[in-house]
Amino acid sequence: MTLNDDSVLEIAHHFRFQWEPAQQAHVLLYPEGMVKLPGSSGEILKRVNGEATVGDIVADLGRAFPGADLRGDVIEFLEHAYGKGWIRTK
Amino acid sequence: MEKAGSEQSNINLPLWLLAEVSYKCPLHCVFCYNPVDYATYGEELTTEDWLRVLRQGRELGASQLGFSGGEPLNRPDLEILIAEARKLGYYSNLITSGVGLDEKRIAAFKEGGLDHIQLSFQDSTREMNDFLSSTRTFELKQRVANLIKKYDYPMVLNVVLHRLNIDHVQQILEMAEQLGAEYVELANTQYYGWAFLNRDKLLPSREQLQRAEEITNRFRERIGDRMKIYFVVPDYYEIRPKPCMSGWGSLFLAVSADGIALPCHTARMLPGITFPSVRDHDLGWIWRDSPAFNAYRGDAWMQEPCRTCPEKAKDFGGCRCQAFLLTGDATNADPVCDKSPFHGVVTDAVERARLVAANSAAGPELLFRDDANSRRLSDTERSPSA
Numbered sequence: 001m002t003l004n005d006d007s008v009l010e011i012a013h014h015f016r017f018q019w020e021p022a023q024q025a026h027v028l029l030y031p032e033g034m035v036k037l038p039g040s041s042g043e044i045l046k047r048v049n050g051e052a053t054v055g056d057i058v059a060d061l062g063r064a065f066p067g068a069d070l071r072g073d074v075i076e077f078l079e080h081a082y083g084k085g086w087i088r089t090k
Numbered sequence: 091m092e093k094a095g096s097e098q099s100n101i102n103l104p105l106w107l108l109a110e111v112s113y114k115c116p117l118h119c120v121f122c123y124n125p126v127d128y129a130t131y132g133e134e135l136t137t138e139d140w141l142r143v144l145r146q147g148r149e150l151g152a153s154q155l156g157f158s159g160g161e162p163l164n165r166p167d168l169e170i171l172i173a174e175a176r177k178l179g180y181y182s183n184l185i186t187s188g189v190g191l192d193e194k195r196i197a198a199f200k201e202g203g204l205d206h207i208q209l210s211f212q213d214s215t216r217e218m219n220d221f222l223s224s225t226r227t228f229e230l231k232q233r234v235a236n237l238i239k240k241y242d243y244p245m246v247l248n249v250v251l252h253r254l255n256i257d258h259v260q261q262i263l264e265m266a267e268q269l270g271a272e273y274v275e276l277a278n279t280q281y282y283g284w285a286f287l288n289r290d291k292l293l294p295s296r297e298q299l300q301r302a303e304e305i306t307n308r309f310r311e312r313i314g315d316r317m318k319i320y321f322v323v324p325d326y327y328e329i330r331p332k333p334c335m336s337g338w339g340s341l342f343l344a345v346s347a348d349g350i351a352l353p354c355h356t357a358r359m360l361p362g363i364t365f366p367s368v369r370d371h372d373l374g375w376i377w378r379d380s381p382a383f384n385a386y387r388g389d390a391w392m393q394e395p396c397r398t399c400p401e402k403a404k405d406f407g408g409c410r411c412q413a414f415l416l417t418g419d420a421t422n423a424d425p426v427c428d429k430s431p432f433h434g435v436v437t438d439a440v441e442r443a444r445l446v447a448a449n450s451a452a453g454p455e456l457l458f459r460d461d462a463n464s465r466r467l468s469d470t471e472r473s474p475s476a
Contacts, residue, residue, distance in 0.1 A: 014205070014206070014244055016181055018179060020151070020153060022149075022151030023103065023151065027153065029154065029181035029205075031205070031206040031208075031244065032154060032156075032183055032206070032208075033154070034105065034154060034181075
């Protein structure tokens with residue numbers, strides 16, 4: 001699966017994305033399980049909100065972390081998350 | 091949450107909090123893992139007690155919350171607990187037989203923020219063959235399954251297998267398909283609590299297991315992605331133990347209906363350990379500092395063959411309760427492991443169950459999980475004779 005720049009992404013049904021203070025990390029919760037999303041992976045999924053496109057997410061991360069060329073890494077992680085069923089296109 | 095300078099800073103977070111809110115149950119399953127003496131326990135926790143436990147658990151870092159029992163629907167305040175759980179940020183799971191789940195309640199659960207329902211499928215009457223033939227049971231599950239779908243929950247079905255129903259795996263899977271299940275767990279009985287008492291009558295033969303797995307695999311091929319099926323083999327047919335609870339006091343914390351905190355569902359049976367009550371202590375102390383939760387934490391307690399075993403970090407020596415039940419000493423290796431000098435106890439149990447199966451009149455009668463049996467068995471345990 002290749003995601004387009006125009007694809008609008010949302011967190012998949014029955015998954016919940018949230019910040020866990022005790023772990024100092026973002027996590028995805030799902031029935032009887034959890035994925036920990038430290039650092040950049042959490043920053044990326046934080047921007048998956050059912051409105052932003054892949055292009056928006058890349059651009060927003062570029063503004064938040066200027067100076068780095070993030071595009072390749074961001075798309076790669078989003079495709080990984082899509083493959084895992086954590087996120088879906090709207 | 092970290093205590094500065096604590097020598098126990100290597101303790102993990104209790105990510106899984108299980109609230110066994112009530113041991114009352116409308117069913118009387120012979121394979122129940124609940125404690126045999128449950129009917130002698132003290133009063134159930136109050137709503138306030140549970141709200142405190144939920145808050146403290148969340149502060150400690152728990153993110154997954156299970157409501158179980160017994161039948162958790164027996165608690166009329168479940169709606170309150172679910173809503174509080176959502177406010178606190180838990181992902182909450184209801185583990186239920188469905189008996190007592192009507193539209194009013196499920197609507198309130200949804201409104202309150204319950205995330206997930208696991209519907210278990212048991213024989214709900216004393217007649218074993220009712221399990222497959224009873225339209226009453228099927229209609230109840232059908233009604234509950236429809237409610238689960240209507241309220242936009244994934245349809246997750248758990249079926250406990252044993253000798254008396256494992257030959258019907260095909261029909262069970264067809265029933266699951268009819269109910270519209272998206273996930274089906276075919277979980278063979280593990281032998282604790284009531285199931286341990288009934289083991290000779292419940293443990294399936296190797297041939298039965300193989301047949302059931304073959305049928306399951308064929309069904310998987312036909313149904314594809316529409317239904318995800320898990321098949322769990324009884325420990326007694328393994329040669330390596332399960333990494334029970336991912337290790338004692340490592341990520342799992344259960345609180346029982348009367349407030350006793352446990353590192354696994356069945357640990358209460360272990361002798362020589364006083365399990366703390368949430369009525370007397372906060373969960374932080376219980377999890378980090380109580381002698382009970384430190385009893386088998388790490389690997390200092392291990393004996394040979396675990397102590398020097400290269401696999402000890404993988405399976406943590408298996409299950410303390412199974413080690414105690416089968417060898418009399420919870421610090422032994424789980425005898426499911428074929429490196430254990432007690433492994434013969436497991437293979438003997440398999441052989442004895444096979445003999446009992448061959449002669450259906452032989453062996454003890456099935457003991458149903460009910461209050462009268464629980465009291466009677468507790469009296470026997472306490473009597474000085476025997």
